[in-house]
Amino acid sequence: MSTFPCLDFDLKTPACVEWRSNDAAQYLVDPDPQRGRVTFESRFSHETSSASFQLHCPIRVKGIESQSHIIGLIHTHSIALFDYDENPEVPEIVRKKLNCRAVRLHFDLRQPLDLVASTAATEPVQPRKRLSGQAFDSLRSLSKTTALDVYISAREVSQAKLSAIREAVSQNTLQPLNSDTQAALASLYGGRGGKIISLPSQPHNSSTLPNDEPPSYADLEPPPPPDLETSSHSKSQSPPSVGPSIEQNDKKRRRLNDSSTSSEIDNDHDVWAALSDMRKEMHRLAKRVERLEKENKDLKEELEDLRTSCDKAIDTIDVDGAALLEVHEELDELKVHVDFLSHGGLDSDAEEHLVETVKNSVLTHILERGYNTKITIEKS
Template sequence: MATLSSLDVNNITPAVVTWRWINETRFLVGPDPQIRDITITTRFDSQETLFDLNIPIRLKGIKTGTFLIVRVLPSSISSFDFIEAPSVPDEVRDKFHSSTLLLDFRLNQRPKLLVSVEADEPLSPQRTQSGAVLDALRELANVTVFSVYIANSATSKAQLQQIRHAISDGLFLFIQDDLTTMFRGTGGKIVTLPSSTQLPPPAYDETEPPPPPTPIYDRKRPRKDDREERDDDIALIWAKLEMIQTRHSEELYALRDENKDLKQEINDLRERLIESERKRQDLEEEFGSLAGLTSERVRELEEHTDVTFSEVWQDMGELTSEVNAMKLRIDEDELANRVKFRSSSSGLGNLTGPCCGYTLPSDHRANDGAPRRQQDQTLAVSWAIFGAVAVALAFAFLAATDTIPSDLTREWTMVSGMATTPSPSYIFSIAHQSIPASKCSRFHSPFSPILTCICI
């Protein structure tokens, strides 16, 4: 919780005052002289607690310029708050060129008006601008709700935050106004300003007769100005010129800084553009080399693919030839095995059976003690000899009996026309298939066992 001893706020800052009057928003921006500012004095410490609006003005009875004070004591404040102004009216924007804070005052009584004791009463302005200021003060002195615009700053916000807490906690220091020491020691007084609607018309006997008409001269004499007023006007002109020059100097410096920043930005952009152009050229060269390399690789790949496909087709042709040859060999081996099997199962059985009276030796029936290949070769040779003899005997017998079948003649003719000599097993199979068993049983000769084996 803040205390008055912990608060140390005492500053003066330019201000613009605004209030509502007869459903219109009013502003008090320019005092008299206009080269000066309306200021607000904020003091919250262990010595005083108050808000003072200091308004420069020229009043009758005071030879030099003076100011009128609108004093707000914390005891008269019912609520106080401040915000950052979201939008600023044109009247305020012309005064403050940066962001502003808006101080809202709600009072439970009208503010006090303090003026120098030298001022005539009722208060009367010396000049037109002071008259406009005095009319605005008549309205401001009769309202209890008004606002004050000030420049925004972190220090102001922090101090106002402390003041808001102090007012909400009811902390204030009662000060008995010491009017004798005010206004540079000349003393001050409290005045009241009735609103313009409350001013009564002047009494008839209080009105002064109009001045006599000015005599007409052929040559007009120049009017003598009051030296002090003339000096003030000259000072006002110089102040305005100085303000204009200061503003133009500030704008010039700002434009120079902006121009400098823009030049630096342009230089940076130029460097970035040069760097981008260099990178683009590098990328174009790299893309060109990649395109050439890609074309070369594609051509090599096409050539390699053509060669590979040719080799594959050649290999496929060779494999096809080998497969066909293997199929042919397999067919011949299967045929030979069938003939061999049928011959061995029929002829050999008959030769070794009761019909032939011949029995193979035990080394031909068993495979023990000899390689399989040697046995097969021996058996094939034996059967070739046996088949040739059997076919010769069969044909001799059939020729003697004149019973050679036409099918066997055709087969034999085909065999005789072969380019290579057929194997005895093939001849034996032809004889075996062509001679029916019914014919073999009718003949009786020394070769009957052989013929019987062929027929079977």
């Protein structure tokens, strides 16, 4: 058989399990706690043609305070047929749980899988919570079947790897990764060890629930009827005629009735008084609520006015700030200009003005002298 080391793989992925019991489909989907996931774990070595397959179901069991899990151990040597379907018709309960495209792995077994629990679990292994009891029922049924389907995400494993497993099973060459069962059990649960268990059937007539809760009222039997013979016997031994006693009893009964009637009247008065007080208190509370609602409305209006005023003030501050910034800029320019002039400097405007003034003065002076010179020549 050729070797393909690239097909060696370890797989641990959420899964849903389906099998048939009493001609009806059964499912292991929701563990306890429900936020946990049923997982399918497998290891496969194509080179050595060995594999292991396990189902892990989170569950709460007695004897273990923390969350634990029960392992469904599929013995490699018991696999008579392995097949897979890449496009199966997925049941609705499985589709909702996995919420992805699924592939179906089918196992036909020569013997049912074994259930394994932690060695810390008390014997017999029992659920610690009511939801765990439901998962226990599913595991109990699963441990009796020899044909099961495991749904996993199609992204978790390739067709080549599944084909390699199918080929190894069909050629009857698939071997367990660990042939020593006791050593394999001892390595489970973080090295604390596991043990193969047998889940007891839940008695239908048992009044003890998984949480040791008392039975409901519907499950209680009615009390036995009174003993008629004893009653008739006591009547037969009573004296035949007791006239005065009967009259006394009638008087006592009337007095009792009168007192009971008066007590009932007093109770009625107390009830009506209490109802009246409650009505007054409700009316007072209603008035208070109405007043508080009005005050709340007024406060909301004042808050809205304050918010509007604040917005206007912010706008004014923004405008004043811009104006103040411009003043600061002009002051800075004026300061620079003053410093420049104080050091004997001339800016361009002042220099141009000075040149223009001197030029005009010189031209005026020249023109005036030329005019006077011309007049003198004419006189000579």
